[in-house]
Amino acid sequence: MAVVFHSIVKVNEARDNWCIELVDTVDDRHLICNTMKEYEDAIKELGDDYGGNIDEVQWSKEDDVPPHFMDAIRQEMANIQADIEEKTGEKLIKEENK
Secondary structure, eight states: OOOEEEEEEEEETTTTEEEEEEEETTTTEEEEESSHHHHHHHHHHHHHTTTTOOOEEEEEEOTTOOHHHHHHHHHHHHHHHHHHHHHHSSOSSOOOOO
């Protein structure tokens, strides 16, 4: 059984900001994350049910999500990656030869 999560970026009109709907495709759980911290916690919570073994996270966005929301999410994810790499001393994403 492959553990696949879907992460769908949406507009949260009530907050005038973005949110990420995290879907566990194994048991169809849906969580709404309004911050990247909430998303980190939700991924860990769901992943713990599978011993931390997540095979894939598929990303998509709804059509009405403006580019600046996506830019903000990418920047927050890059900051998290940099923090993890600093703590572990390892690169999470290997750079390919150019």
